[in-house]
Amino acid sequence: MKWYGKLTTLTLAATLLLGAAGGGAATAAASKLSGKIVVNGSSALLPLTLQASNEFKKLNPKVRISASAAGSVTGPQAVRKGIADIGACDWDASTDVPGFSKFDGQVANKVAVIPFAAIANKSAGVSGLTTKQLQDIFSGKVKNWKDVGGKDADIVVVNRAFGSGTRVNFQMKALQGTDFITKGDNYKEVKSSGDMKTAIETTPNSIGYIDLVYVTDKMTALKIDNVAPTTDNVINGSYKVWSYGYFMTKGQPTGATKAFIEYIQSAKFQNGSLKKLKFIPLTAMK
């Protein structure tokens, strides 16, 4: 039994407390890690890699990181060859995908969610296509926009070059594995996302595909099966054309490489810089 009744709570004049404090995730102090990390591969993931590198090196001043990009497939290739510690790749290169066999012994570490969009030149006159229509256009069966609800004009198909992670994902997720045309008067190939953006913006009646982050108001981001390519629709599961971005490593990562991957996967980076670069955090896809 208490020796006195309930006390009146006193408010301390100096207390400015408003709301509860969140749980603290402490920032690590400058670490003892050292060494060099070489990252190569996906051009889509390069801005992410460089931003994370800048932040990570402040916590680990004696770790050097170099980053380069020449298409997703060169990531796991460089890891297998032993000239890179991390292969940035837009698909899980430890498994077989259309056009590429799996890279034995490599581990796929998820770092981001990358949405992709089918895009068309503003002149095409369509706002959306079905999966079947996309398959027919990219395989060359349908050659005129009027056959899919657009104007009477030849369709110009713009494709990414072999080795592109965006191409692998678009083929797997949007075309459900059907083949691309690879030649013809109304067929173009481009080497990067930047080139794809320019091609679609400036080529009348063109169609292509791109990372959602590159979509501009000078092109039409097409609905697929009546679902718009938006971050919200990726997260709610209604839009299927997306993939994880991976950091491929030779076996499980160790040392500075492991710490760097863990930094990118951290809540601080995922909710901060990664979101600002228009990627979707891994935790959003639970």
Add this chain to the structure above:
Amino acid sequence: MSTGSKLAAVVLTAVLGTASAGAVQAAASQPSTGKLQWTVNGQSSEIRTLVLNGQQLVSLSDAAKALGAEVEIMPEGAGIRITLGEHSVLVKAGSKPLNEDGTAFGQVVQSWKQANYVDGASYVQALGGSYSLLDGSGISIQTLQLLEGAETAQWAGDGRLIVSVSDESGRTDYLVDATTGAYSQLLSSSGASDLVVSPDGGKVAFSETDGTLRTVDLSTLRMAKIGTDTSIKSNLQWSADGKSIYFLQGDKTNVIAAADVATGAVSKVLDDKVEYKGDLSVTAGGLSYSVVKAGTVTADASKAVDLDDVSIDDSQTNPQLFDLDLSKSDAKPVQVTKSDDGKLFIQRSAAGKVYYVQAGDEGSNSKLASATAAGQAVAFDKEDVQEAVQAGSYVGILTDRSVYVLNEESGSVSKLADAPEGASNLALSKDGSKAALIADGKLQVLSGGKWISLTK
């Protein structure tokens, strides 16, 4: 039955004589009196002490006054109730104090020359405070509820800090009183950029996930939207006059742009097609930034994938620093470094020097260096430099063991304090006199030459 008469702590001494009537006199050994320094929520107080049988006790009235506790004389000689916030203790000379559940704790309360003395540590803890020794020369006591955790800290004026804490759902920013640790929530967000404090400490700027630029007035807590531009923004920086907010634009950060705070209009400051700029820093008359080059890859896509026909040249991938004179409309960026070394914590000083931490290799110290168009120089290499932070005419330097301040005007470097184990995120006030950092996941503020935890 009676509730007793409540008295302010400041007049407690006068009434304790009555309240302690019948107290056990300290007679086991000859007591000695002295004084002790208590720092309660950052405020210093002198507390009378009584040493008896090797045990140091503190004056009940001095302690109550220092804590700001409320005192109530209980009826019928039942003792004195001391109340601090939601916590109370009952004190009676000759007995151990009782906590709210009636459980005795600490040492027997002693009466000596019309004053009562209690065991300070258990008394403070029973009242909900924390009690810790300050390097043997005083006692630090915290009775306010402190913020839990701290990830980064920066000064917003001289007397307060902005402290950020992240969890799975995002980041919350708090205003923390740099003396008491009292705090208030400023912003809770998922995806907002780090807050950047204006030169006068009165506002913060940040960009939302969709690129929208906003400011918050720290006095009124009113938020304002700056323009309608939603391009990707990073490295926000206030101009020296607080009228513009500079930023790197685009996912490849190839453009430096500025938003007019009054009108929201965004204008390009530099669009030279050079990608992957970073570390934007703006001071009066100019700005600096780094440029990182991606490695050069040679790959023949026509060859079979399993031939791994890939080579990488990453010999030029360390950042180089550039400076741009903002006083001339036709000025071109000037490259101020050519060295092939890691460059971190890059910031332009008010005098136009670009300071950075030159990262050492394993086994060699990192140094503080500076660069201008005239060349590069080592500014500090006494210890292994971990971080550097620009504040007015000063550069704060965190090494693996100390905190130093470089006075740019005089060129002198003075040591502020030893650094706590595992310190990071050094923040220096604009006059170079106040320092804060994060250690052991807590905000630590330098006070009287000692680091005081202002978060838990």
